[in-house]
Amino acid sequence: MNIRERIKERLGDKILDWKEMSARKIYFSINKANIFGATRILFRELGLRFSTASGSDTPQGLEIVYHFVYDPAGEVYSLKVMIEDKKHPEIDSVTPIFAGAEWIEREIWEMLGINFKGHPNLKRLLLAEDWPQGEYPLRHEHES
Amino acid sequence: MSHKIIVPIGPYHPLQEEPEFFQLYVDGEKVVDIDIIIGYNHRGIEKLAESKHFDQVPFLVERICGICSSSHPYAYVLSVEDILGGESKVVPERALYIRTIIDELQRIHSHLLWLGLAGHFIGYNTVWMWAWKYREPVLDMFEMITGNRQNYAMFKIGGVRRDIKDEDIPILKKTLDELVPAIDMFMGAIKDDPVIKGRLKGVGRLTKQQAIDWCVVGPTARASGVDIDIRRDEPYGAVCKLDWNVIIEKEGDIFAKTMIRILELYESVRMIRQCLDKIPKGEIDSNVKDIPAGEGIGRVEAPRGECIHYVKSDGTNRPQRLKIRAPSFTNVASNKVGAVGGTISDAAITLAAVDPCYCCTERLAVIDKTTNKKIMNGWDLVRLCQEKTVKIKEGRI
Amino acid sequence: MSIKTKALTKSIWVFHVSCGSCNNCDIEILDCFTPRHDIERFGVQLIGSVRHADAILITGAMNRKSVPRMKKIYEQAPKPCVVVAVGQCALSRHMFRYSYNVREPLDEILPVDLYIPGCPPKPEAIISGIAKLIEKLNKGK
Secondary structure, three states: HHHHHHHHHHHHHHEEEEEOOOOOOOEEEEEEHHHHHHHHHHHHHHEEEEEEEEEEEEEEEEEEEEEEEEEEOOOEEEEEEEEOOOOOEEEOOOOOOOOOHHHHHHHHHHHHOEEEOHHHHHHOOOOOOOOOOOOOOOOOOOOO | OOOOEEEEEEOOOOOOOOOEEEEEEOOOOOOEEEEEOOOOOOOOOHHHOOOOOOOOOOOHHHHHOOOOOOOOHHHHHHHHHHHHOOOHHHOHHHHHHHHHHHHHHHHHHHHHHHHHHHHHHHOOOOHHHHHHHHHHHHHHHHHHHHOOOOOOEEEEOOOOOOOHHHHHHHHHHHHHHHHHHHHHHHHHHHHHOOOHHHHHOOOOOHHHHHHOOOOOOOOHHHOOOOOOOOOHHHHOHHHHHOOOOOOOOOOOOOOOOHHHHHHHHHHHHHHHHHHHOOOOOOOOOOOOOOOEEEEEEEEEEEEEEEEEEEEEEEEOOOOOEEEEOOHHHHHOHHHEEEOOOOOOHHHHHHHHHHHHHHHOOOHHHHHHEEOOEEEEEHHHHHHHHHHHHHHHOOOOO | OHHHHHHHOOOOOOEEEEOOOOOHHHHHHOOOOOOOHHHHHHOOEEOOOOOOEEEEEEEEEOOOHHHHHHHHHHOOOOOOOOEEEOHHHHHHHHHHOOOOOOOHHHHHHHOOOOEEOOOOOOOOHHHHHHHHHHHHHHHHO
């Protein structure tokens, strides 16, 4: 069974939709409540490498795309979650699974205001100490 | 010791161009923990990119980092070409070869730059001077092809901006030939000098499991036995048409990282020679006009590791969202385990060994936590690092 | 011209500060000290502490977090101290001027004595700039 089939099998009905945009770029969405379990399966069980996570402000809500890479085939599996509540956005942190997620979650927190529950060290990474609280540069309402 | 001493490594060291702040918690001579504070270089490029046209963005992302100045625009144009169906469908063949030549030349100049810095940190200023002296012909090659020593402005969506003239190719080959004896010299210096070995072997070790958990990339990962190289895993440019090797080491220490970088220099020279021999005639640009709605990911193997760009397009002429992750973002974070357990005198070289794209390196400083008085500064810490080399040379360690 | 300024022009010791730069200008500054250009033969030296500096070379787009630290460094420099803005970002913030994390340009924060444009300025341009600076100081302006 190749990695694509294994991902589909292990994640099963957690996958809400699955799009193969090209031979090596696959995008699929899951419910944000399942992020911890899905990440553990992808990282620990199936051995994918976590590359980065992109947070963006969309009309439907705040979207985070977690990019996992399967190096032997050079394929990128991008896992999308949508957080509809823009006033108090929250999601489980995946840093307890692997330390490499620590910095990117801090960056998404300070840029978009998403709270990562269970993050061991959620404090400012890039913005200055005197940057006003509650202002999130990557949100569309923030004018630079 | 009853109180913890914090050693801040931060901003403006003469050789560390970018500011990053490492707070090392020390107990006597040993580093027990490290806190990394960055942000001194954050210029809001991702947000700025949303206000630029697609073809203005390469100029913006080129200036994320000066050393890997071609990796970021390359990853960006690959991400947009991903929306269009992939680089090989959109870009003419001659442009693929030119892209690879620029990419590999950049790798050579970056590794030589790092070699110089590493030499300085352990006290071998001669290595610094010679490495940067041999970097100059590489920059001359860049100037010949692109018009500038850094910031090449070569990449555009659908091709490259400038062509390599046929009459320049013999000169480029000759310069490459003159570079190889210099690389031999560095290889000899690193391999044969017992003091350098004593200084770098076993220092700053990152195990394979730590490398996987911290998701490190590039030579930092390959030094710990993690076999990743984007050029082989997801080939781009003309790389799949060339004969070259991925260099892997197992030890995970600074010596392994140094060896990888020097061996990669040889591989890059080989690849550029092959490109110059095989480059076909033809167009260099396919004149892409519109970017349809969609999303794309572009990845390149920068000198420091995987550089990934993710772009979302809504069909207008500006990117809706551009996410940039430079390789040093993951590699620098791994210093949390790499530097811990070592001594203060090894701290400077360990933190430099991941080759942080110094868009954020702060200096080192030592502060006594109980009194909050600075007892050492970054210059002192590099001096400590260099003194350890002297002690090893004199047999006192 | 005061003796302090006269002494300064004989052998300028420079301290380099990066205030949110991409590093290109910083590397070109360092390149001036390497064998091809070798600015040290003119007595110019790159030193580790601002307290010994005659000139501060500032690069970068004036990132919000770095500016207070840059000001502190300027205060620590013994006067007279010449401020040199190296690179387009230090001159005018270049393409980052509309960023949320970049504020005023350098010359609204510190008094700048010399501007060296370029992205990055070549080592020849930096050396030429330093030569012009020495000429300017010698003329007592």
